[in-house]
Amino acid sequence: MVSTLLVTGDGALSYDAGSVTLPRTVAQEGAASKAADLQGSFSLADVSVAYGRDRVIEGVSMYVPPRSVTALIGPSGCGKSTLLRCLNRMNDELGNVHVGGTITLDGADIMGRAMDPVELRMRVGQVFQRPNPFPMTIWDNVAYGPRTQGIRKRSELDELVEESLKGAALWAEVKNNLKKHAFELSGGQQQRLCIARALATKPEVILMDEPASALDPISTQQIEDTIAQLKDSVTIVIVTHNMQQAARISDQTAFMLRESLDEPAHLVEMDETRKMFTNPDDARTESYITGRFG
Amino acid sequence: MTTPPTHSGRRLGRTTTRRAAEAVVRAIIYLCGWMAIIILAAIAVFLMWNSFRAVNEAGLFTMLSGTAWYPTSSPGKFGMLPLIVGSLFVTGVALAVCVPVGVAAAVFISEFSGRLVKEVMKSIIEFMAAVPSVVYGLIGVAVLIPFVKDAFSLTSGMTAVTGGIVLGIMSIPTVISISEDALHAVPEELRQGSAALGNTRWQTTFKVTLPAASSGIFAAVMLGLGRAIGETMAVLMLTGNAAVMPASVFESVRTMTGTIAAEMGEVVQGGLHYSVLFAVGLVLFTITFGINLVADLVLERQRKRWRR
Numbered sequence: 001m002v003s004t005l006l007v008t009g010d011g012a013l014s015y016d017a018g019s020v021t022l023p024r025t026v027a028q029e030g031a032a033s034k035a036a037d038l039q040g041s042f043s044l045a046d047v048s049v050a051y052g053r054d055r056v057i058e059g060v061s062m063y064v065p066p067r068s069v070t071a072l073i074g075p076s077g078c079g080k081s082t083l084l085r086c087l088n089r090m091n092d093e094l095g096n097v098h099v100g101g102t103i104t105l106d107g108a109d110i111m112g113r114a115m116d117p118v119e120l121r122m123r124v125g126q127v128f129q130r131p132n133p134f135p136m137t138i139w140d141n142v143a144y145g146p147r148t149q150g151i152r153k154r155s156e157l158d159e160l161v162e163e164s165l166k167g168a169a170l171w172a173e174v175k176n177n178l179k180k181h182a183f184e185l186s187g188g189q190q191q192r193l194c195i196a197r198a199l200a201t202k203p204e205v206i207l208m209d210e211p212a213s214a215l216d217p218i219s220t221q222q223i224e225d226t227i228a229q230l231k232d233s234v235t236i237v238i239v240t241h242n243m244q245q246a247a248r249i250s251d252q253t254a255f256m257l258r259e260s261l262d263e264p265a266h267l268v269e270m271d272e273t274r275k276m277f278t279n280p281d282d283a284r285t286e287s288y289i290t291g292r293f294g
Numbered sequence: 295m296t297t298p299p300t301h302s303g304r305r306l307g308r309t310t311t312r313r314a315a316e317a318v319v320r321a322i323i324y325l326c327g328w329m330a331i332i333i334l335a336a337i338a339v340f341l342m343w344n345s346f347r348a349v350n351e352a353g354l355f356t357m358l359s360g361t362a363w364y365p366t367s368s369p370g371k372f373g374m375l376p377l378i379v380g381s382l383f384v385t386g387v388a389l390a391v392c393v394p395v396g397v398a399a400a401v402f403i404s405e406f407s408g409r410l411v412k413e414v415m416k417s418i419i420e421f422m423a424a425v426p427s428v429v430y431g432l433i434g435v436a437v438l439i440p441f442v443k444d445a446f447s448l449t450s451g452m453t454a455v456t457g458g459i460v461l462g463i464m465s466i467p468t469v470i471s472i473s474e475d476a477l478h479a480v481p482e483e484l485r486q487g488s489a490a491l492g493n494t495r496w497q498t499t500f501k502v503t504l505p506a507a508s509s510g511i512f513a514a515v516m517l518g519l520g521r522a523i524g525e526t527m528a529v530l531m532l533t534g535n536a537a538v539m540p541a542s543v544f545e546s547v548r549t550m551t552g553t554i555a556a557e558m559g560e561v562v563q564g565g566l567h568y569s570v571l572f573a574v575g576l577v578l579f580t581i582t583f584g585i586n587l588v589a590d591l592v593l594e595r596q597r598k599r600w601r602r
């Protein structure tokens with residue numbers, strides 16, 4: 001039953017499945033060996049998050065390999081969004097959030113003072129659950145990030161806009177209407193516009209928090225196709241509640257669980273998606289994936 | 295009560311009463327709604343009725359374009375232009391004061407302050423709005439008139455600038471609270487989207503939040519303007535009230551509102567001067583009505599924009 005969910009991908013990723021238990025060393029080796037050509041790997045060591053007194057996540061260690069899709073799954077409230085926001089420091093925006101442990105992007109600590117969150121976010125883009133285009137034209141939406149980076153030349157911006165819209169598989173639909181107001185697009189188109197907007201700053205990583213949960217099946221399919229296309233050039237970390245989706249699009253899957261409300265959530269298991277969905281090490285993973293709880 | 299009523303007659307009876315009650319409530323609400331329109335129309339008709347003699351005898355165009363206001367000479371001259379220009383000068387200065395300060399304060403409250411500061415600021419602003427205009431006038435007389443006289447080396451500190459500054463300060467609460475509403479209405483997701491693209495708070499505010507709230511802020515300015523142009527007491531105390539064409543904002547002016555308030559007590563009821571003052575009121579009414587109408591239309595457009 002479980003194996004029918006699987007759409008076999010190439011899965012050609014040569015990372016050690018044992019990396020979850022030894023994230024630092026593997027991460028450092030991985031980053032060192034791949035830094036030359038491949039960028040956008042995260043490694044997390046003993047990451048914990050608390051909202052005020054409420055400890056939400058504790059002891060999460062994992063390695064996110066570059067140029068691949070990593071799915072975060074787990075029941076509602078287990079801290080998937082919270083963990084995702086650690087990766088581009090969007091938790092900073094909320095206030096009263098304490099993040100502990102170490103997170104490195106391509107070997108560089110992203111939580112220290114040396115890392116400017118504003119700079120980090122140009123390297124780590126985000127796509128939100130509900131499409132949130134800015135109230136301006138399609139062109140202006142996509143050019144928004146590059147303009148922040150200081151690109152002013154019209155021709156250069158035009159090029160970036162086209163490239164990004166193509167990357168988000170939206171170009172064909174809007175190329176004759178770039179001056180159209182973004183709100184006139186459908187929900188699915190708006191979400192792909194938001195992906196294009198994130199691509200325009202040439203990030204190494206894109207974080208997606210349930211990017212298709214507000215969309216119809218056809219739009220969802222288009223988003224998934226887009227993700228499949230993108231993983232050759234960027235690292236994608238995606239939160240999803242849809243097990244089939246995780247199975248279809250991700251290379252590795254991390255399963256998080258908050259056992260009770262009194263204790264923080266932790267990472268139960270992280271492995272190649274194929275293994276997670278056919279033969280997981282932990283019984284709780286299997287129960288969750290087959291829909292017995294959560 | 296657990297079993298539903300099976301007796302169809304009883305059920306019908308209850309529905310009928312409820313329907314009747316609903317109809318009554320609806321009628322009352324309709325009436326209240328129409329009341330506002332009726333009152334507004336009544337004011338317009340009343341003003342027109344009373345200014346009929348002025349239009350007839352002094353002539354509408356002569357009044358609107360005349361630059362001499364000598365209502366008590368014989369024959370009286372009723373050129374309203376000095377009054378209209380006086381009102382515009384004072385209002386212009388007021389806008390120059392209340393728009394930058396009000397919008398900046400709204401941005402601070404909405405985008406850059408914590409919950410506690412926000413609540414305190416809002417209470418202070420409400421209090422500011424509740425202070426009677428005559429109190430602002432008193433402070434203006436005591437502080438601002440001597441200050442303006444010295445600062446610009448004028449012979450008198452009672453000028454359009456003096457009145458305008460105080461009027462601007464009085465209009466700040468209106469501008470702040472409506473601008474703040476407009477900024478507050480901008481969805482949080484847009485700010486997050488902008489932050490996630492590597493923008494600072496300031497960049498997000500200038501590039502996304504303010505443009506998204508621009509029509510609401512425009513409406514705030516228009517309503518502040520409406521408040522400023524209709525204000526009487528403070529300007530009467532501060533502008534010197536010379537009904538002559540001012541050459542600059544550093545001269546004494548008399549506004550339309552000030553004229554009506556100052557002269558209405560001395561006119562013969564039903565006389566020409568009396569009627570001309572109503573005509574001044576009509577001009578004022580038309581201007582404020584127009585301003586509020588534009589502000590409403592703009593606000594409505596903004597509301598529609600976010601309803602998606």
Ligand SMILES: Nc1ncnc2c1ncn2[C@@H]1O[C@H](COP(=O)(O)OP(=O)(O)OP(=O)(O)O)[C@@H](O)[C@H]1O
Pocket residue numbers: 051054056074075076077078079080081082083094
């Ligand atoms: N801004 C916040 N302030 C305080 N507590 C928060 C905040 N955001 C999330 N939490 C708490 O942190 C826990 C994890 O929330 P989070 O949104 O990360 O879960 P999630 O796994 O993304 O859930 P879902 O699948 O429903 O989106 C929850 O218990 C939630 O109540």
Ligand SMILES: [Mg+2]
Pocket residue numbers: 080081082209
């Ligand atoms: Mg979530």
